Amino acid sequence: MGGTDGADGAVRVEVLGPLRLLVDGVAVEVPGPKRRAALALLALAGGRTVPVDRLLDALWPGGVPDSGRQALHTHVSRLRTLLGPGADRLRNLQDGYRLELAADELDLAQARALLARARAAADPATALASLRQAHALWRGPVLADLTEVPAIAVAVEDQERLRQEVTDALVARAVEAGEADGVVGLAAAAHTADPLREPGAVLLMRALAASGRPAEALRVGREFRRMLADETGLDPSPTLGEVERAVAGGAAGHAPGPASSARPTPATRLIGREAQVAALHRLLGQERLVTVVGPGGVGKTRVALEVAARDGAPVVLLAPVTDPATLPHALAAALDLEVSRGDVLAACLALLGDRPGLLVVDNCEHLLAGARDLVEALLAACPRLCVLATSREPLGLAAEYTYRLAPLPLPEPGGEPAAAASVAVFLERARRARPGPPPGPDELRLVADIVRRLDGLPLAIELAAGRLSGLSLADLHARLDRALDLLGGARTGDARHRTLRATVEWSYQLLTDDEQRLFRHLSLLADGADLDTAEQLAAELGLDGDPGGVLAHLVDASLLDADFTGGTRYRMLETLRAFGTDRLAAAGEQEAAEALLVRWALGLTERIRVGLAAADEAEADATLRREIANLRVAWRLARRRGDLDAAASMVIALYEAIAYRDLVELRGWAEELAADPALAARPGAIAVLGAAAESAYHQGDAVAAERLARAGLDRDPASADAWYCRMVLAVVALAHGEFEVTVEQSLVGADLAGEHRECLGIAALALAYGGDLDRARGLNERGTAAAVSPSMRSWAAYVAGEIEGLAGDLAAAEAHYRTALRLARGAGATFLAGVASVGLLAVLARAGRVHDALRGYTQVIDGFARTGNWTHLWTTLRNLADLLRTLDDDRTADLIDAAADRAPDAPAVAGVRPVRSPDGPVPDRAEVLRLARAAVVRAVQPGTSGERTASR
Structure with missing residues (x-):
């Protein structure tokens, strides 16, 4: 402005x-x-x-x-x-x-x-x-x-x-x-205002000498030495002696300037940390001790140096210091103070005195107790001094304000990669390693994935970009699984930073044996652990200390991150997880740790199975979704270890999720296990085959669904687990319009599984579609009375909606559908929410509420398309086609119906339905989805009739 x-x-x-x-x-x-x-x-x-x-x-x-x-x-x-x-x-x-x-x-x-x-x-x-x-x-x-x-x-x-x-x-x-005469008075006034400040004395000496008054300049130096010794017991820095020698030799105009603190100067500009630097400046205006904490490589030192640069603050570098006894000497070096006799720390405190200022103390974690004592002495003796410390864990002082520095922001999914600070750092460092034209869109996508896999850690990003001097971007991306050893070199003086592994090792070695052991075992969990799981793991390991205390110190040491959103959860950066799993193998604990994780997963999936069938289904659903990444690790470990029984138990326990939720990955587990020849000899084979058949049905592959279900029944049709297979055969028959077969299979399934399952509801649907509404109501009422979980109550409400819709009571049908939707959504049963939505939209359209129906179709279509459930998607699209005809969009409706008529996974249609012969080729699946979505958009645009009746 x-x-x-x-x-x-x-x-x-x-x-x-x-x-x-x-x-x-x-x-x-x-x-x-x-x-x-x-x-x-x-x-x-x-x-x-x-x-x-x-x-x-x-x-x-x-x-x-x-x-x-x-x-x-x-x-x-x-x-x-x-x-x-x-x-x-x-x-x-x-x-x-x-x-x-x-x-x-x-x-x-x-x-x-x-x-x-x-x-x-x-x-x-x-x-x-x-x-x-x-x-x-x-x-x-x-x-x-x-x-x-x-x-x-x-x-x-x-x-x-x-x-x-x-x-x-x-x-x-x-x-x-050469204009010293004009500033002698200014230099003298500045020296008088603060006579113990050495830079002021040195400048006055230089000005006097350059003005032809060397004797006065040397007198200023002598008086400064005497006053400094009398009032602080200190000797001046070597700079004063150099100026005195220069003045005496007649070269005052070229004498050394004021002494400067030992503050390292970064070689590159700081990117993406403007907000953090500003926040630290603000905090230091209010707090006397601010400690920047975070994992190794997150950029604590770099940010602190940026803060120090504003005020010219001295920086105490502790990384090279190994003996706590030498900490005062490191402080003296930062203050450019030579102490040839007496107490070094006392001399430093006397020099700092009660003058305001900022001091940075960098890399405290390996000398935590000594650094704590040093900072405490500084705060007590220098009441106007502020200290900015960096450490991988807090110092533990009462006056301390802990500022946790997070990794750099990662690219947003679907956003512009170059806008993310992590990508900007990579590109800036890459340009130095290999100058060339700016990256194109494909290269930017690779860079975005690289920085994500490096957790946004500045050190890892800089090391990775530096490797482009000898690797292509694609080569680097393909080798990131070896990032701990790939990223580094011998160019830096600090041995901790020669490789990313060495940086993490530095933090790891500061832990106790118990802390290291728990860290190693937690590294197997891909998405961290809640407090109960972490404490359970600690108890299994037989740690000596309190598990809560061990966890708290791992957080303080920046090796775990504590997330308190919706309950306490501990997570690791991916680079730390990779290090932890390596150390697990090195300690000879990998096999036992993997077995422990599989046992944990078995216990968790069993609790989820019980919960999904109970009134508190929503809580079990939330647990499943929260732990899915960890269960994925346990599943893969069970498969790799050849533990077929454990893998089967997990799949069977998660059957409710396979059948009623959008967790498509779980369906893949069932199919993979069903294809394993070794499954035939295992006790859970029938249930696993039933789960795989259910998965195939959801993907619209009725042939595979029936084959898998019959394979399960062939093993033992009277087994208690045979109901899994019976239910799949029932829904396949229902999709084919074979209502008698549906009722037969469903009722046998109900005898095996109990009336609280969905069996009676499926039989009721078949009876209703076949025209026997009274018997359909009776069966569904039995199922409703036995239903316990919200999803089974939702299923019963959906069936009731279908029955009343067929009976022509649209108001009652709508009420049932809305009940089904509410229950399904509350329980996380996304499949049931989808089928209830299809029924509701059809009723709304029949009731003439066309605009309300249209607004819901896009969401339902997208949901079934996302999970690949074309069996129900075709039903949805056919219902939409009927609605589009009432809006005079016959061409789109004909194209949709023609595609559905030719689709092998489209359910049979009750009654006689004319075969549509649209102009031009029949659209494929991708095109039919595009046509449907475009038709909905056209129909709801302003200017169309939103409440046109469906009476054509």
Whole structure:
């Protein structure tokens, strides 16, 4: 937003001195301390939204009165009035207020920009001009009448540090440009204001010497040494001695500049972490100790360095430190402090004193106790110091605010891959490894899959992109299963980062034996574990410690992530899981761990089986859907281990899901098991064949369904498990219009399975379709009375809807269908919800509520198409064709009916139905779906008759 030529009025706020507001170049008085404080806080936010609660706490630090929110709103309204034509700059947002100012509309932003420009300038004269302009922006004591507001007082301290940086840079550049005479007074004033600050003393010495006053320069150095020793017991850094030697040798203009802290400079720009860096800056304005935690390779150090760069904060690098006793020496090195005698830590604390500032302590996890003691001493002895620590687990101090750094955002499914920060990091690093044209759509899709499989970890992404120097993108993608060893090299100095495996190993070795063991076993679970499962596993392993405590430390150590959405669940990143399974094999525990996981899955599926047949079916359904990824692992392990009985038990226990839910994968398990020749000799063979037959029926393969069901009956038609096969034969016969066979098979199945199953309902449907409505009602009422689970009650309600629809009582049919839908959806029985929807839509159409019927067809068609259930999809499409004819869309209706008439998996149609011969070829399945969806869209568009009756 422009500062001088915008149509919304030129606005300028100045905070480098007494608060001043200018609108269109004219100073505007801002009355009242709270209103002035509100304006200052909004301006100091630099265009970020300031939450209402933060403003209230700042303006009323002693406690917000009941009228506080209204008073704040009034102050903001008055400020908007004072802004005149620029009133729109002050925005009222849902969570706070934001003052939008361009860089040239806030003197603080100008000062920072000018300083950055000067630092980047190669020409001293150009830099000097920018620094003089920046220094002139300070007009006196900064916001002196508002420093009772704590947030403003903190900001004033930041601005004083900025002024100090500008002053130091101005003096140094003036000396380099041969204009030292003009800045001697400025350097002297800065040194007088803080006589124990070595950079200020060094700059004054250089300015004096460059002005032809070397004796005075050397005197300043001697006095600084004496004062530093008297008041702190410290010696100055080597830089002071170098300046003294340069002055004495007559080379003051080329003497070393001010000493700088040992802060590493990143070689690449930070991508995708702007929000995290901003959040940490805000936190450090409120908290004295913030610890950034997260797994290895997530980018904690890089983010901390970005935060440190803003204030020039020193960074204590602990990664190379192995002895806790040397921590004070690492701190001294970060502060450029040489201590030749005495207590090193005491010397560091004395140097930091009570001056405000930020200190970064990086990589604390391997020296946790020592780092905790060091930080605690810093906070106690330096009351105005803030510490930003990085660690794979919290330090454990009372003052600590834990900030958990997550991996980079992954590409959204169906979205633009390049918009994701994880992809952007990969592409930026890949460009350095192998320059070339930008990637095309197919390559971007590969990159998106790579960063997903690397969990969005910046280190893993950077290492992967670096491998493009010797691998193609496709080669890299194909080898990601070896990512722990593939991603790395010997280029970095830190041995922990030479491979991704070494990075994880670093965290793993810090765990206790019990923690390592539980971590290894949890790594087999593809989608983590809830608290009960994790504690059960810990108990099975016989861990010495409390399972809850072990889990909590694995979370603290960033090796597990705790998700509290809908209950506690512990998960691992895929890279950590890969490491854990490798360590499981290395420890010789793999076989026992796999057997334990299969036993867990058997117990869980049995509990799900019982739950799906009970009144609390919805809870069992939720458990199944939540654990499906882990059950998939257990199923595959059982198959790989040749444990046919375990695999069969899982399939049989999940029969309700195979029959009534959209978990298509489970149907594949049944079919795979049924095709195994070894199944014939196992006790669960009949039930497995019945489940596989049910799966084939749902896929529209009636031939395979009947073959599998008869194979099961051939083994023992009187077996209690034979009802699985009887039910499939019944529904296949029903689809073929063989109603007597349907009734016979269903009633035998009811004798075997009990009346609480769906058997009586299927027999009732056959009787109703055959015209015997009274007997159909009687059978269904028996089934309804015995039904326990919501899905069986839903089935009974659906059958009742079919019967009453055939009887012509459309209102009663609709009520039954809606009951069936409610029960099915509540229980997760998606197949039953689909068939109930088909019946309901047909009744709505018959009742003349065409628009209501049309709106439901797309959803039902999509549902059956997604699960591949063409048997019921053809019925749905034929019903839609009938409805389309009432809307004069005969051509689409004829095409649909013609495709259904030729489909081998379409159910038989009761009565005589004319064979349609549409113009042109009969559409295939994909085309018939497209035609149906397009016809619905046309029919519900504005301008069509939404309630046309179906009386043609």
